[in-house]
Structures are given as structure tokens and as C-alpha cells.
Amino acid sequence: MAESEEEVDVLVQRVVKDINNAFKKNPNIDEIGLIPCPEARYNRSPIVLVENKLGMESWCVKFLLPFVHNKLLLYRQRKQWLDREALIDITCTLLLLNPDFTTAWNVRKELAQCGVLNPERDLYLGKLVLTKFPKSPETWIHRRWVLQQVLRQCRPRAAEQKEPGEVELGGAQGSPPNERLRRVLRDEMKVCAEAAGRYPSNYNAWSHRIWVLQNLAKGNLKILYDELSSMKLWVSTHVSDHSGFHYRQFLMKALVAELSRATDASCGPSQDLHRSHWPNGDGVGPAAAEESRTASVPELFGKELELCTDLIETYPGHETLWCHRRHVFFLWYHWRKEQSQDVGRQPSLLNHTDETLSGSLGASAGRNVQAMDVDLALEESKQTSYTQDSKRLKRGPLQLRPGLPSEHSFVTKILSGCRSPEQGRFAAAYRKWLDSVIVAADTRSGSVKIKANVNKRISKRKTKVETLLP
Numbered sequence: 001m002a003e004s005e006e007e008v009d010v011l012v013q014r015v016v017k018d019i020n021n022a023f024k025k026n027p028n029i030d031e032i033g034l035i036p037c038p039e040a041r042y043n044r045s046p047i048v049l050v051e052n053k054l055g056m057e058s059w060c061v062k063f064l065l066p067f068v069h070n071k072l073l074l075y076r077q078r079k080q081w082l083d084r085e086a087l088i089d090i091t092c093t094l095l096l097l098n099p100d101f102t103t104a105w106n107v108r109k110e111l112a113q114c115g116v117l118n119p120e121r122d123l124y125l126g127k128l129v130l131t132k133f134p135k136s137p138e139t140w141i142h143r144r145w146v147l148q149q150v151l152r153q154c155r156p157r158a159a160e161q162k163e164p165g166e167v168e169l170g171g172a173q174g175s176p177p178n179e180r181l182r183r184v185l186r187d188e189m190k191v192c193a194e195a196a197g198r199y200p201s202n203y204n205a206w207s208h209r210i211w212v213l214q215n216l217a218k219g220n221l222k223i224l225y226d227e228l229s230s231m232k233l234w235v236s237t238h239v240s241d242h243s244g245f246h247y248r249q250f251l252m253k254a255l256v257a258e259l260s261r262a263t264d265a266s267c268g269p270s271q272d273l274h275r276s277h278w279p280n281g282d283g284v285g286p287a288a289a290e291e292s293r294t295a296s297v298p299e300l301f302g303k304e305l306e307l308c309t310d311l312i313e314t315y316p317g318h319e320t321l322w323c324h325r326r327h328v329f330f331l332w333y334h335w336r337k338e339q340s341q342d343v344g345r346q347p348s349l350l351n352h353t354d355e356t357l358s359g360s361l362g363a364s365a366g367r368n369v370q371a372m373d374v375d376l377a378l379e380e381s382k383q384t385s386y387t388q389d390s391k392r393l394k395r396g397p398l399q400l401r402p403g404l405p406s407e408h409s410f411v412t413k414i415l416s417g418c419r420s421p422e423q424g425r426f427a428a429a430y431r432k433w434l435d436s437v438i439v440a441a442d443t444r445s446g447s448v449k450i451k452a453n454v455n456k457r458i459s460k461r462k463t464k465v466e467t468l469l470p
Contacts, residue, residue: 015060017089029053029054031054032053032096034055040059064097068097069101075087099138100136130198135202144211188212200238200240203243205243213254228255256331304328305325312325312423316420317422326430332402411434415427
């Protein structure tokens with residue numbers, strides 16, 4: 001092993017060169033790691049490349065890391081000159097060993113701004129770093145900066161070709177900038193998923209994933225639906241990951257907001273929805289848009305609560321699942337309250353299904369759809385169109401929308417058959433939350449409306465009396 005300073009310099013320069021040669025030899029390296037090896041037993045390079053995996057023997061880190069660290073600091077202090085290629089190699093080696101060294105990322109930012117470093121090359125380096133350090137905050141921060149540069153490069157050309165009302169990534173026949181954004185978006189989703197799988201409750205990875213959707217796929221309903229669908233399997237196998245469920249809650253909020261915004265835009269004069277706004281890719285008119293929203297949002301909440309029910313019953317005693325159910329039902333409550341206010345009526349205490357949503361099959365009398373109504377629904381579908389509700393009736397009765405009775409029945413069922421004390425405690429807490437937050441809020445809002453109506457009537461009577469008096 002090297003002992004003198006000159007021998008150490010020669011050693012680390014050779015290791016840096018070996019790392020650079022490994023990337024040139026195999027540009028498809030997808031993972032890095034350290035090989036436990038306290039001492040150099042053989043006279044060979046400590047860099048090991050097997051298929052697409054790059055390993056480094058641990059004994060050389062104590063020599064390599066101080067060398068590249070001091071080299072970069074001397075350059076920043078203008079005490080030593082390094083050419084651009086040497087800077088790229090030094091910073092690459094340093095970040096593979098210590099990705100939270102901000103100065104190295106800043107040097108690479110300067111190189112990217114000068115046009116020396118390709119932004120996608122930095123994305124690739126960050127992807128490798130995250131295989132070893134999946135929670136590195138500086139890596140995620142730099143990754144967002146690089147993505148902003150990519151967006152600036154794509155937006156000028158994409159804006160010229162974008163039609164009114166079209167969002168990013170929205171063209172059916174994608175131009176090269178849009179194709180590049182699609183590829184970057186797909187890669188980012190993959191990187192975030194891998195990092196979240198390597199480190200439980202990886203808040204940095206999920207926050208980055210939210211940022212990517214907000215900036216690269218803003219307003220694209222198809223991508224939001226695809227993300228919600230792809231996340232179903234992930235949350236089913238990570239039932240204690242709060243960050244993953246928080247990301248799913250973000251998707252629910254974004255979908256409800258975008259569905260409402262798209263419907264409002266479609267109702268305006270000379271405005272139409274772009275085809276990519278809807279998951280089926282079809283354009284819709286104002287009437288169809290309103291019907292689609294009222295059908296999609298309750299179905300969205302119904303499926304999410306059904307998923308929560310399955311997970312809670314399959315994996316008892318996980319607080320994350322109960323917190324997610326509480327959040328989903330709270331979103332449903334507020335959405336239904338806004339819908340009721342839009343049509344000028346006070347929402348009831350969520351004690352029944354939504355009349356405006358369950359009437360799509362012609363059940364104007366408010367009857368429940370049972371199995372005997374299948375023929376009637378199919379008869380109506382022949383006269384109008386073959387709707388999703390008729391497909392559902394073929395499979396069985398229409399499921400009830402979320403409401404307080406169904407939630408209380410669910411809690412009662414859990415409490416009557418649970419054997420886990422944690423499960424019983426979480427169920428009791430959820431029932432208490434329903435009674436103290438949802439019912440109390442409805443009661444207060446109802447009292448306020450009644451009081452306002454009474455004051456309005458009193459004011460009218462006073463006005464009438466005053467006009468009758470001489």
C-alpha cells in the first residue's frame with residue numbers, strides 16, 4: 001500500500017482515471033457501491049466493473065476522498081488550475097463518494113451553464129448517486145435545477161407549436177421537445193420509485209416526484225391517472241410508508257382540481273378541452289364534461305376508500321392506512337360540500353348517497369339500484385348510449401357513494417372482529433374524528449344558514465311593517 005505523499009497522489013490519480021475509463025467502457029452503468037475490503041490484497045485497480053454494476057474497494061476511499069476534496073477546494077480558491085475535463089472527472093468521483101458536498105454540484109452547474117456539460121449527463125450522474133445515497137438532499141436539489149434547464153431549452157420551441165389550451169406534454173403528435181420531456185418525465189418517475197424502494201419513507205424522493213408533476217406535467221390528467229394507477233401496487237406493498245401515501249393524496253387533490261378546472265373551462269364561450277386532458281383522450285363538450293366530472297370524482301373517491309378498506313382489513317394495526325382514509329374522506333366531504341353550494345342547497349350530513357350523482361341511470365325517485373334494475377338500465381342504454389354505469393350493472397349492483405353511515409358501518413365491522421389492540425385503537429380514533437369534525441362542521445354550517453334565513457325574514461317583516469305605517 002502506498003505510504004508517501006507522492007505514491008498516494010499517483011494512486012488516486014490512477015483510481016480517478018479508472019473510474020472515468022469505466023464509464024467510457026460501459027455507458028449503461030446503473031448502480032454503484034462499495035466493496036468491503038479493508039486492505040489492498042492484490043496489485044490491481046480497486047475499481048470493479050461487472051455487467052452494469054460499478055464497485056469500489058473500500059480501502060481506497062480514505063485516500064481518494066481527501067485527494068479529490070482538496071483538489072476541488074484549491075481550484076475554488078484559485079490556488080490551482082484545472083481544465084474542464086479534469087473538473088468533470090474530479091467532481092464526478094467526489095460526488096460518487098460524498099454527494100452532499102454542495103461545492104461540487106455548484107461547479108457542475110457552472111460547467112452546464114457554460115455549455116461544457118450536457119444536462120442529461122448530470123441527470124445520469126445523479127441517478128447513479130441515488131443508488132448508493134437515495135436520500136441525499138443535495139442530489140435532489142441539483143436534479144431539480146438541471147430539470148429547470150431542460151425545461152428552458154424545450155419551452156421556447158414547444159410554445160411556438162402549442163395550440164391554445166394545450167398543456168406541456170399534451171400534443172398527440174409529439175414534437176421533438178415534447179418527446180424529450182416525455183422521456184425525462186418517464187426517467188424521473190423511475191428514479192423516484194427506485195429511491196423510494198431503497199430507503200423507507202424517503203421524503204426527499206416523494207417531494208421531488210411531486211415537483212416533477214407540478215412542473216413537467218402540469219394539467220395533464222392522463223399522467224395523473226396513470227400515476228394514481230401505478231401507485232396502487234406500490235402502496236399495497238408499503239403499507240407503513242407515510243410519504244408514499246402522502247404522494248397519493250397529492251394525486252387525489254390534483255385530479256379533483258384539474259377535473260373541476262377542465263369542466264369550468266369547457267363551459268366558457270368558444271373554449272374546448274384539449275384531447276390530452278381526459279384519460280380516454282377524447283374531446284368533450286360542456287354537457288359531457290359536466291357529466292364526466294360528476295361521474296369521475298365520486299368514482300375516484302369510492303375506489304380510493306375501497307382500496308383503504310382492503311388494506312386495513314388485510315394489514316391490521318397500521319396507522320398510515322387510517323390516516324390516509326381520514327384524509328381521503330375529508331377531501332370527499334369538502335368536494336361534496338362545494339358541489340352542494342354551487343347548486344344552491346345545503347349539504348346534508350352525508351347520510352345518504354349524492355342525489356345528483358346517483359341519478360345518471362334515471363332513478364329520479366331516489367330508489368336504490370338493485371340487481372332487478374339491470375334490465376331497466378340496459379333498456380335505457382339502448383335508447384341513449386352504452387355508459388359505464390350499464391357496464392357496472394352487468395357486474396352487479398351499483399356501489400353506494402361514500403357517506404357517514406357507510407364509514408360508521410365500516411368502523412363497527414372492524415371493531416367487532418378485530419383482534420389487534422392497535423387496530424381497535426385506530427378505529428375508535430377514526431370514529432371519534434368522524435363525529436367531532438365532520439358532523440360538527442355540518443351542524444355548525446347548518447346553524448349558520450338557519451340563523452341567516454331567520455335574520456333575513458325578520459328584516460323583510462320590518463321593512464313591510466315600516467311601509468304600512470303612516
